[in-house]
Amino acid sequence: MEVGQMQRSLVDYTKSLFLEGVLDGQFLQLQQLQDETNPDFVAEVVSLFFEDSQRLLNDLTRTLDQPNVDFKIVDAHVHQLKGSSSSIGAQRVKNSCIAFRNSCEAQNIEGCMRCLQQVKQEYFLAKNKLETLFRLEQQIVAAGGSIPIMELSF
Amino acid sequence: MNKIRALVVDDNMVNQTMHHRLLENLGIENQVVKNGKEAVDVHYSGKYFDLILMDMDMPIMNGIEATKTLRAMGIRCMIAGVSTRSLDQEKQEFIEAGLDDYQEKPLTKAKLVSILHKINHTT
Numbered sequence: 001m002e003v004g005q006m007q008r009s010l011v012d013y014t015k016s017l018f019l020e021g022v023l024d025g026q027f028l029q030l031q032q033l034q035d036e037t038n039p040d041f042v043a044e045v046v047s048l049f050f051e052d053s054q055r056l057l058n059d060l061t062r063t064l065d066q067p068n069v070d071f072k073i074v075d076a077h078v079h080q081l082k083g084s085s086s087s088i089g090a091q092r093v094k095n096s097c098i099a100f101r102n103s104c105e106a107q108n109i110e111g112c113m114r115c116l117q118q119v120k121q122e123y124f125l126a127k128n129k130l131e132t133l134f135r136l137e138q139q140i141v142a143a144g145g146s147i148p149i150m151e152l153s154f
Numbered sequence: 155m156n157k158i159r160a161l162v163v164d165d166n167m168v169n170q171t172m173h174h175r176l177l178e179n180l181g182i183e184n185q186v187v188k189n190g191k192e193a194v195d196v197h198y199s200g201k202y203f204d205l206i207l208m209d210m211d212m213p214i215m216n217g218i219e220a221t222k223t224l225r226a227m228g229i230r231c232m233i234a235g236v237s238t239r240s241l242d243q244e245k246q247e248f249i250e251a252g253l254d255d256y257q258e259k260p261l262t263k264a265k266l267v268s269i270l271h272k273i274n275h276t277t
Contacts, residue, residue: 026260026262029260029262029263030172032263033172033175033176033179038175041175044171045168045171045172045175048167048168048171049168052166052167052168076211079211079238080166082238083166083168083169083238083259084166084167084168084169086238086259086260087166087168087169087172087259087260087261088168088172089260
């Protein structure tokens, strides 16, 4: 595939992530912080998000598996995940955390279990989509092309 | 213009990295600590900052306690609370601890510029 076609595929794919609500405008803020002095900034922050989220999801699974669930601890973990997903623009993950916090507040264990499944689903969707995005970018760079700059004008 | 120095206080590594880079991108020298106690300790070590970006929910010492402690120590620099909390009551307690500004996360370049604008207007 020639570079122009790859660049168009990347633009279309990125647009789809915004239209599906996987990403929001905060992701563009992240991209704007990447330059020649920090060429891998987006990938570095997103990797941190992946590590942080995996740890939090493991902690949530463990905490909700206890015979006496401490909803304060569950809420603290969800708050962390909401914060980091919001910072990178992972909109659907963030929104699923908002619903999760409502279940924590109500001390609704079944609600929390459902929300945990939802958050995991949204997180793995975002992870797969972002990994695909980075792969497309790497293919363009490997072929000697540059990454087109995205603007939210659609 | 004198170079502004900032302190990022946040326990979340994603936010630490974002806020550090946002500040760096605006030419602001900055240091990152992971909770309120470290923020207080860095001041005890003799360091001085023009701006503190203070998260609210942190282990060991949260943003409210850290802000109260810093103000009690005589620290008068701009302290901007940065949190995902959106309820007025939650924000009010943080503001009353001694904040000069409050911005809801996620922090953006525009929000940071609005904080910096307040530093320039008060010096």
